[in-house]
Structures are given as C-alpha cells and as structure tokens.
Amino acid sequence: MFRGNLPALRRGACIALLIAGSTACLAQGNQAQKSNPTPKPPPALTSNYVKTGLYFISGGGGNTVMRLSASGIILVDGNLSENFDELLHRIKKIVDQPIRVVINTSHYREHTSTNAQFLAEKINVIAQENVKGNLTAYNAAGHTIALPSVTYDREQALHFGPVEVRMLHFGNAHTSGDTVVYFADLRAVALGDLYSANPEPDLKAGGSLAGWSSFLGEVLKLDFDVAIPGNGPSVTRADVEACKARIDSLLAHKSMQRQPEKSSTQLAQAK
Numbered sequence: 224m225f226r227g228n229l230p231a232l233r234r235g236a237c238i239a240l241l242i243a244g245s246t247a248c249l250a251q252g253n254q255a256q257k258s259n260p261t262p263k264p265p266p267a268l269t270s271n272y273v274k275t276g277l278y279f280i281s282g283g284g285g286n287t288v289m290r291l292s293a294s295g296i297i298l299v300d301g302n303l304s305e306n307f308d309e310l311l312h313r314i315k316k317i318v319d320q321p322i323r324v325v326i327n328t329s330h331y332r333e334h335t336s337t338n339a340q341f342l343a344e345k346i347n348v349i350a351q352e353n354v355k356g357n358l359t360a361y362n363a364a365g366h367t368i369a370l371p372s373v374t375y376d377r378e379q380a381l382h383f384g385p386v387e388v389r390m391l392h393f394g395n396a397h398t399s400g401d402t403v404v405y406f407a408d409l410r411a412v413a414l415g416d417l418y419s420a421n422p423e424p425d426l427k428a429g430g431s432l433a434g435w436s437s438f439l440g441e442v443l444k445l446d447f448d449v450a451i452p453g454n455g456p457s458v459t460r461a462d463v464e465a466c467k468a469r470i471d472s473l474l475a476h477k478s479m480q481r482q483p484e485k486s487s488t489q490l491a492q493a494k
C-alpha cells in the first residue's frame with residue numbers, strides 16, 4: 224500500500240536527482256563523463272491464474288483482480304495510470320472481451336489512479352462511498368485521481384449472467400472506505416489492503432485497528448478458500464485467519480498498555 228508520505232518522498236527523490244544531474248553537468252567540463260545510469264524500464268506486469276474465470280495482474284504498484292463473465296470482465300483495482308496500457312495488454316492476452324466495471328477497494332493511487340482512463344472509456348468505477356471523501360483529501364495532498372462514478376454504503380451485488388460480484392463493507396478498518404469483493408461461486412475474495420503482513424490502519428483516512436479485526440471477522444464468515452490481497456501473491460483462508468490474529472494481538476498489546484492504571488484503581492477499589 225502507498226501511504227500519504229510516499230509522494231513527498233518521491234518528489235524529494237526527483238529533486239535529489241535534478242541536483243545530482245546538474246552537478247554532473249557542471250563536473251563534465253573538468254573530468255571525463257561518468258557513465259550515466261540507464262533509466263530503468265517500467266516494471267512488467269505479470270498475469271496470475273487463480274481459478275477458472277479468475278486471474279490477477281500483479282506488479283507495478285499492486286494487484287488488479289480480473290473476473291471473467293460471458294458478458295465481460297470485472298476488474299478489482301486498476302493499478303497506476305502509467306501502467307494502464309500494459310494492464311489492458313495483459314488483460315487482452317487472457318481474454319479479448321470488454322471491461323464492464325472497475326471496483327476500487329480503497330482510495331490509494333495503486334487502486335484508483337487509472338479511474339480517469341476507465342471513465343473515459345465509459346466504464347463505471349465503483350467504490351464504497353467514503354472513498355470519495357478519502358480520495359478528495361488524498362487529491363488535495365497532490366494527486367489528481369478521478370472519483371468513482373458509482374458508490375455504495377454496506378453491500379452491493381452486480382450480476383453478469385450467472386456470475387455474481389458482491390462488494391462488502393463492514394465498517395472502518397484499514398481506512399473508512401475499504402471494500403472486499405466476494406466471488407461466491409468461485410469461493411474467492413479480493414481483499415485489497417485488508418490483508419497485510421504488518422497491519423497498520425490509516426487513521427487520517429478513518430482507519431481503526433479494532434474495526435479492522437471485526438471487518439476480517441465478517442470476511443471469515445464467508446465461504447472462501449483463496450484470497451487475493453492488494454499486493455503480493457494470493458493467500459489461503461488460514462493466512463487471512465493469521466492476519467486477523469496479528470491484529471488481535473496488536474489490540475491486546477495496546478489494551479495491556481492502557482490497562483495498568485485502570486487495574487490498579489480497580490484493585491484499590493476492590494480492597
């Protein structure tokens with residue numbers, strides 16, 4: 224996941240490069256030109272098969288989940304805008320069908336920055352309604368990302384023939400606008416940033432560690448055996464249970480830290 228401070232770091236890196244570049248130009252007159260590092264090619268995207276009708280494209284910022292249906296493709300998260308053409312190319316190599324809808328699992332740029340490009344192709348972008356506010360705040364911090372064209376509150380199902388795509392929001396977790404996408408017939412979920420090796424809620428965007436735990440508790444009530452996170456390889460139900468356990472132990476640790484004063488008072492009262 225990309226955090227709010229990353230763009231600032233990137234700008235910092237650009238400035239540093241510019242300064243280094245001008246130093247190199249000044250130095251050229253005095254000494255032999257040092258070999259310029261060749262610019263890195265953009266990271267290639269990789270297609271990953273999950274189950275019949277379910278793939279995800281990884282790399283270049285995050286995962287884009289791809290659910291096939293007889294009437295077109297459903298995408299979950301759209302990667303970075305600079306990877307748009309490569310993403311379409313990867314999708315077309317799997318199946319040459321129209322994209323019907325794009326779902327944003329949260330507001331961060333690796334999930335949303337192709338929104339404008341999809342919207343320009345008359346493809347609807349759907350997200351939980353709090354993504355609009357989070358994205359507006361995120362944009363105010365220097366991004367220019369298009370808002371979703373459709374939003375929902377708690378639950379929204381889309382039907383493409385027999386294929387059902389269910390968007391679920393169980394309250395504030397990593398942010399206030401997280402969506403889990405459930406493909407019931409495939410027993411699969413797209414988790415976005417709700418699966419994390421190092422769970423850290425984005426408090427500025429309405430995140431809550433306790434909410435995150437109960438959100439995953441609700442997800443674990445669904446019948447699934449594979450989950451696709453916002454980044455990295457697909458994981459199992461046991462991995463999602465372990466993620467929830469990590470969050471619960473962080474919560475327990477936090478409440479232990481808060482407890483002593485209260486407990487000693489309670490102990491004193493009990494005497």
Ligand SMILES: [Zn+2]
Nearest residue numbers: 224225416453
């Ligand atoms: Zn992310």
